[in-house]
Amino acid sequence: MxxxxxxxxxxxxxxxxxxxxxxxxxxxxxxxHNLENTAVIICPPSVYLELATDFANETxxxxxxxxxxxxxxxxxxxxxxxxxxxxxxxxxxxxxxxxRRKYFNETNEMIAEKVNMALKYNxxxxxxxxxxLPEREKGNHFDIVKKQLEESVFHLNKxxxxxxxxxxxxxxxxxxxxxxxxxxxxxxxxxxxSLIKEKYDEETGESTTILYGGSCNSKNAKELFANPDxxxxxxxxxxxxxxxxxxxxQSIDD
Ligand code: PGA
Numbered sequence: 001m002x003x004x005x006x007x008x009x010x011x012x013x014x015x016x017x018x019x020x021x022x023x024x025x026x027x028x029x030x031x032x033h034n035l036e037n038t039a040v041i042i043c044p045p046s047v048y049l050e051l052a053t054d055f056a057n058e059t060x061x062x063x064x065x066x067x068x069x070x071x072x073x074x075x076x077x078x079x080x081x082x083x084x085x086x087x088x089x090x091x092x093x094x095x096x097x098x099x100r101r102k103y104f105n106e107t108n109e110m111i112a113e114k115v116n117m118a119l120k121y122n123x124x125x126x127x128x129x130x131x132x133l134p135e136r137e138k139g140n141h142f143d144i145v146k147k148q149l150e151e152s153v154f155h156l157n158k159x160x161x162x163x164x165x166x167x168x169x170x171x172x173x174x175x176x177x178x179x180x181x182x183x184x185x186x187x188x189x190x191x192x193x194s195l196i197k198e199k200y201d202e203e204t205g206e207s208t209t210i211l212y213g214g215s216c217n218s219k220n221a222k223e224l225f226a227n228p229d230x231x232x233x234x235x236x237x238x239x240x241x242x243x244x245x246x247x248x249x250q251s252i253d254d
Contacts, residue, residue, distance in 0.1 A: 002209050004225075005165065005232040006249045007041040007126060008239025009066065009094060009213070019048040025242030027055045029249070035060070038232070038252055041092055041126075042239070046080050053089045064092030064126060067100060070113035082121035093118050094234070095125045096152060098171045108151035115153055119160050126165045126234065127153055128213070129192075133172035141170070142191055149195060158200050166192060166210045167234040173214025175236060182223045185212045189229035218247035225252045 014022065023042065030040055043064040044052050052063045069079035085093065095118060096111040106114075111127075118125045129148040131141040145168070153164055168188050170180050180188075189210045197205030212224050213234035224230055232252055239245045 001037055002207060002231050004038045004252050005041060005209055005211055006038060006245075006252055007064065007092070007094075007165075007167075007211065007232070007234045008043060008245055009097070009234055009236050010042070010044045010239060011066070011099070011236060012045060013240055014044070014048070016048070016051075019044055019051060022240070022242055023048075023052055023055050026245065027059055027061055029242075029246045030059050030061045035249070038249065040249055043092070043094055043126075049085070049088055049090055057089070062092060063090050064094060065090050065123075066094050066097070068093050068095070068114055068118060068123070070110055070117055072117065082117040082123055085123055086121040090123065092124045092126055092165070094128060094167075096128045096148070098128060098130060098169060098174060102171075108148055111152040112155060115156070115164070119156070119163060124163045124165060125153075126167050126211070128167045128169050128234070130169040130171050130174075130214070136170065136172065141188070145188065145192065146195060149192070154199050158204055161196075161200060161204060162207070164208070166208060167213050168192060168210060169213035169234060171214075175215070177215050179215040179217075179220050179224070180212070182227060185224055185230055186227035189227065193229050216248065218244050218251065221248045222251040 041062040041064050043066050056063045065085050068082050095114045100106045115125045129145050131144040135144050173180050193205045209231040211232050211234045212230050216233040216235050217238040
């Protein structure tokens with residue numbers, strides 16, 4: 001059975017104290033519940049990663065960054081490198097999020113470099129793909145997602161690809177309160193899985209975890225996660241409140 005994952009993308013939110021409280025609540029929950037086949041990952045802002053990994057060490061909570069540099073080290077003021085993250089025991093990194101594509105001009109090519117950098121330092125990329133609203137309205141959503149996969153992750157060999165988590169995040173659903181319907185999510189996840197099978201093989205396709213992201217919350221999570229090709233979620237807004245995030249974790253694990 002594929003690993004089911006609930007990952008929280010905190011984006012640029014929370015003060016130190018608020019971050020501390022939220023991590024504590026999640027750690028308490030994870031510690032006291034036997035999550036059978038579900039991994040919980042939190043992706044706080046980078047300044048709180050150490051706080052998170054300190055707590056995570058005591059539990060089976062996992063920690064991810066929200067971004068890393070495509071450079072290894074050097075004079076890149078403000079950037080955070082893969083070796084730095086590895087040295088802090090950060091096991092995951094969101095790469096290719098639509099907000100980074102939009103506000104920081106990240107291209108598929110740059111995202112491919114970041115994916116390579118992450119893998120070189122034993123960090124599993126949570127690779128985000130997804131179409132804009134006009135692209136879906138024109139019926140181009142499958143082609144857009146295919147191109148994102150081809151240009152950013154399909155250059156990997158099978159072993160490296162095995163360390164990737166895919167997150168399908170239709171951009172029109174992110175932070176808008178408009179969620180993809182359960183059928184829309186399943187249809188795209190099935191398509192992504194079939195592309196992986198075509199590119200690699202049946203087994204790789206079957207074992208790749210594909211998350212849904214975009215206005216996922218405690219009310220719609222259960223229905224979304226019940227789809228055969230939806231293996232959990234990348235949660236933004238709803239990961240900022242512990243009770244809401246915990247309900248989402250519970251909706252996948254029961
Ligand atoms: P959202 O964000 O849940 O707030 O829509 C998801 C994401 O951007 O990863």
